[in-house]
Amino acid sequence: MNNRINQLFQEKDKNILSVYFTAGYPELNDTVTIIQELEKNGVNLIEIGMPFSDPVADGPVIQNSSLIALKNGMSVKKLFEQLQNIRKTVKIPLILMGYLNPVLQFGVENFCKKCQEVGIDGLIIPDLPLNEYLSEYKSLFEAHQLHNILLITPQTSDERILQIDAESSGFIYMVSSSSTTGMKQSVAKYQTEYFERVNRLGLKNPQLIGFGISNHETFQNTCKYAGGAIIGSAFVKALEGELTLNERISGFVKTIVNPE
Amino acid sequence: MNYQVNDKGYYGEFGGAFIPEMMYPNIEELRREYMSIIHSYDFRQEFISLLKHYVGRPSPLYFAKRMSEHYQSNVFLKREDLNHTGSHKINNTIGQILLAKHLKKKRIIAETGAGQHGVATATVCALMGVQCVVYMGALDVKRQAPNVKKMRMLGAEVIPALSGNQTLKDATNEAMRDWINNPVDTHYIIGSVVGPHPYPDMVARFQSVISEEIRWQLDEQLGRELPTRVIACVGGGSNAAGAFYHFLEDEAVELIGVEAAGKGISTPDTAATLTLGTPGVLHSSHSYLMQNEDGQITEPYSISAGLDYPGIGPLHAHLFKTGRGKYLWATDEEVLQSALLLTRKEGIIPALESAHALAALEKIKLQPEDVNIINLSGRGDKDMETYLDYFGY
Numbered sequence: 001m002n003n004r005i006n007q008l009f010q011e012k013d014k015n016i017l018s019v020y021f022t023a024g025y026p027e028l029n030d031t032v033t034i035i036q037e038l039e040k041n042g043v044n045l046i047e048i049g050m051p052f053s054d055p056v057a058d059g060p061v062i063q064n065s066s067l068i069a070l071k072n073g074m075s076v077k078k079l080f081e082q083l084q085n086i087r088k089t090v091k092i093p094l095i096l097m098g099y100l101n102p103v104l105q106f107g108v109e110n111f112c113k114k115c116q117e118v119g120i121d122g123l124i125i126p127d128l129p130l131n132e133y134l135s136e137y138k139s140l141f142e143a144h145q146l147h148n149i150l151l152i153t154p155q156t157s158d159e160r161i162l163q164i165d166a167e168s169s170g171f172i173y174m175v176s177s178s179s180t181t182g183m184k185q186s187v188a189k190y191q192t193e194y195f196e197r198v199n200r201l202g203l204k205n206p207q208l209i210g211f212g213i214s215n216h217e218t219f220q221n222t223c224k225y226a227g228g229a230i231i232g233s234a235f236v237k238a239l240e241g242e243l244t245l246n247e248r249i250s251g252f253v254k255t256i257v258n259p260e
Numbered sequence: 261m262n263y264q265v266n267d268k269g270y271y272g273e274f275g276g277a278f279i280p281e282m283m284y285p286n287i288e289e290l291r292r293e294y295m296s297i298i299h300s301y302d303f304r305q306e307f308i309s310l311l312k313h314y315v316g317r318p319s320p321l322y323f324a325k326r327m328s329e330h331y332q333s334n335v336f337l338k339r340e341d342l343n344h345t346g347s348h349k350i351n352n353t354i355g356q357i358l359l360a361k362h363l364k365k366k367r368i369i370a371e372t373g374a375g376q377h378g379v380a381t382a383t384v385c386a387l388m389g390v391q392c393v394v395y396m397g398a399l400d401v402k403r404q405a406p407n408v409k410k411m412r413m414l415g416a417e418v419i420p421a422l423s424g425n426q427t428l429k430d431a432t433n434e435a436m437r438d439w440i441n442n443p444v445d446t447h448y449i450i451g452s453v454v455g456p457h458p459y460p461d462m463v464a465r466f467q468s469v470i471s472e473e474i475r476w477q478l479d480e481q482l483g484r485e486l487p488t489r490v491i492a493c494v495g496g497g498s499n500a501a502g503a504f505y506h507f508l509e510d511e512a513v514e515l516i517g518v519e520a521a522g523k524g525i526s527t528p529d530t531a532a533t534l535t536l537g538t539p540g541v542l543h544s545s546h547s548y549l550m551q552n553e554d555g556q557i558t559e560p561y562s563i564s565a566g567l568d569y570p571g572i573g574p575l576h577a578h579l580f581k582t583g584r585g586k587y588l589w590a591t592d593e594e595v596l597q598s599a600l601l602l603t604r605k606e607g608i609i610p611a612l613e614s615a616h617a618l619a620a621l622e623k624i625k626l627q628p629e630d631v632n633i634i635n636l637s638g639r640g641d642k643d644m645e646t647y648l649d650y651f652g653y
Binding site for chain 2: 018052053054055056057059063067075077099100101102103104105106126127128129131132133150152153155157160175176178179180183253
């Protein structure tokens with residue numbers, strides 16, 4: 001498989017900035033604007049969150065944005081409608097991130113087909129573990145040119161990291177600390193030991209670090225240990241406020257990449 | 261037909277372990293260890309001894325004479341309401357606290373709906389001197405205030421879950437998040453036969469003491485081990501799993517689960533998951549759920565906080581799908597009447613949850629020679645306010 005995700009990592013191996021947002025938040029129809037503005041401001045990769053009523057791996061910020069998005073009327077079907085023409089304007093890789101049940105109800109095969117049709121490059125489904133992925137989903141994802149991006153944490157053993165690396169593609173999502181999203185604001189010593197442990201394994205997939213990356217300092221720090229970093233809760237939080245949506249997005253990306 | 265879990269954690273097409281990677285080390289440790297621990301000599305000795313001397317087992321199998329006259333059939337009550345802490349929940353928490361001790365865990369977390377599982381967990385944590393945190397929906401904290409006070413007196417920290425509808429499902433979400441944030445030294449005592457494998461099997465095994473006792477007690481009283489039917493209420497389904505367990509292979513025994521229909525199965529205010537739900541994944545397990553067409557979980561309702569859950573254990577999903585189990589429902593109204601009937605006929609005030617099982621006696625064609633076992637899973641102390649409001653005493 002060789003899609004926009006592979007091309008990104010071939011062209012850029014340092015300081016990749018990936019941003020997550022919840023589709024349908026703050027307003028139902030902000031999805032396309034947010035994607036276009038993120039690209040315009042130099043973000044390299046976007047994770048479009050599909051809201052779920054019971055997001056167990058998420059902290060309060062993304063729980064809240066998911067709840068509001070659902071109240072606004074977001075659904076998997078609606079999201080695909082919004083993304084129908086996204087590839088006419090957006091070139092960077094796009095990933096859909098969300099929980100398994102809405103995907104199951106949409107129909108896994110149908111879901112993969114729609115992803116390919118609108119130009120999605122990868123999926124992150126935190127509650128689809130490796131063994132279930134291998135037995136039921138892998139061939140379908142691959143047939144539709146979709147990378148399945150799997151998570152590893154400080155508690156993941158070397159043996160399992162190597163197994164995940166062998167069975168997944170695109171990149172590896174390194175969860176920086178054992179936590180739900182948006183819970184920690186700094187990078188502690190045990191985390192750098194974990195980052196170094198992963199680096200020594202010499203994985204075939206590049207890695208991005210996520211969870212707890214919220215500002216220029218944490219972005220810089222984590223970028224030392226991986227191809228780049230993922231920001232979610234801090235961006236979702238920044239979408240609230242007085243300014244226009246475009247100003248909020250450009251202002252936020254600037255504080256991460258170049259705060260001067 | 262085989263009704264046991266397979267080595268991949270499935271009952272037919274239901275079950276599995278759809279966990280985020282953050283939970284993998286804990287779940288994998290449990291999966292690897294639980295069978296050898298619960299079959300070890302030390303564990304068995306301590307478990308059996310605590311059930312006998314601390315919980316007060318065996319619980320009586322009581323022939324309810326006046327109820328039997330009323331229904332013109334034989335009605336037996338399995339008195340789980342007489343257990344220490346007032347329900348069957350303690351069977352599971354005793355098992356899991358011993359398991360946690362073997363795994364050298366120092367901190368216990370739990371979710372609770374009505375507060376029965378929370379109290380049972382806080383109780384065993386006090387017994388073992390282990391730190392205890394219980395998540396409870398903020399709405400349930402209000403409507404089950406006496407149990408909240410009990411848990412606090414027992415030394416547990418009760419944290420109100422403020423997300424969603426603020427009931428059992430949300431408490432479960434918060435407990436799972438706690439486990440993700442505390443991956444070392446913490447054991448999550450799930451209160452029902454739900455959640456990722458191996459929980460449904462593990463909890464069913466700890467509760468299976470109920471049907472183990474029913475068999476020999478019935479033999480002692482009637483000279484036969486098999487009843488005509490076993491009836492139990494189902495939310496997540498732990499008391500029903502325990503009451504059915506040793507009869508699963510005896511296909512002549514009817515297994516009847518009773519779901520909470522709330523205000524009725526044609527209203528949105530219901531928790532009858534098998535009657536109305538469709539298959540999907542919630543809380544790491546593939547089973548029937550109350551959900552909309554986008555796969556978002558819908559909020560259940562029942563007068564009984566312990567049955568107010570939008571999913572059901574995968575064992576029950578399998579029994580339902582294969583036809584081995586029959587699943588009926590009872591409305592709030594029917595349940596309240598059945599609770600009053602038992603109170604007046606036998607002098608036993610049942611929990612609202614257990615009264616769902618009693619309500620099934622109105623819905624089944626009973627023969628005079630039938631032997632009907634009702635699993636009376638809990639007592640009604642915690643529901644007095646609801647009863648008093650309704651009946652106006």
